[in-house]
Amino acid sequence: MNPSLEPLELEVQPEGGPLLPQVRRALAARVGPGGEALRWAITRVAPPTTPGSRGSLTVEAVVWRRSL
């Protein structure tokens, strides 16, 4: 398999605490081994569904997959 760059969009439902480690964990889980999110950003935040909760995050990324 040749190395490749591909788009990825995912939803992250954050819990309390800092967002950065939560987004990183979600990206790593979705990208899987042999790949990494080369570039990413939170591009949308949905309104929270219940008072006191956080709205879900839309994350757009470009994933770099090395040769297998």
Place this chain on the structure above:
Amino acid sequence: MSGPWDSPPLPTLMVVPTGVGCRVGGYAGDALPAARLLAAASGCLITHPNVLNAAALYWSDPRIHYVEGWALNRFACGDLALAPGRRQRVGLVLDQGIEEPLLLRHRQVAEACSASLGLSIGPVVITDEPLGVGLAWGGSGASWGTLQAPAALLRAGEKVLAGGGTAIAVVARFPDDPDSGALEAYRHGEGVDGLAGAEAVISHLLSRHLGVPCAHAPALAPLPPDPLLDPRAAAEELGHTFLPCVLVGLSRAPDLVGGASRPGLLHRDQLGAVVAPAGALGGEAVLACAERGVPLIAVSGNPCVLKVDGAALGLAVVEASSYAEAAGLVLALREGVALQTPALR
């Protein structure tokens, strides 16, 4: 530049995300005046090529540190430090997909920067296959892109380093689409730069692979003159290439240093402020700073296609209506003037 009466510099990070249609910085180096002001206010500004690159135009200021976006993220996350002050030897990677005479134009820019500016340039390496740049838009309207042959880019970058380059400028042939509505909107000062996202992907990939300063310029056929051209986009239509600003920026870019610490390095722990568009706070560098308590100055006067603001993310921000106000806030932080004081608000 400074005297004994000056407060010490307040290293400040300025981020204008690429490819999201920022009103300031979404065009051709049009955030440069804001960067100059923030550099004067802070005494030390770390920012990325999207802010500083204006094709044939550039501004060199020893207080401004030119750091590619992937490396900027790693710096903000504490994985890399910056070593300012070094003169880089800038190698040039040219996409095999660039046709003559456009290829010759780029070679001549490198020769001109050496002859007229005294920059150290070389080696020049042509990729062993066309890179095959493709452009795309995400669901948010942000631009991104891909390469058909990313490994060819990395091989060429390795050859540059093996040949003595310490920084890398890369020029990829981008698709010409002179009749597209998106391009027309961009030239008229609206919408998203359709090239910018792919440019960021290319430079991120090379920086990540090689760990040296990198930046990108697209190679494009010239466009017919447009009397309605927006001044913010005009810098890209002055010459035959977008390369001069990249070579100048990289020539004084800081080295990227991982691991060991030594005197004179810039570390993220020294950051005293981060400045970003109010609706584009969801990137790695901004989150890394803000969630560690670095004051985040959110500029509402720089709207973009995103609406990811401090309230949505639960981040504490200091609001600024313009970059002039942001510079005042940075100066207040540098001078130890409380931002909450009624005189400032």
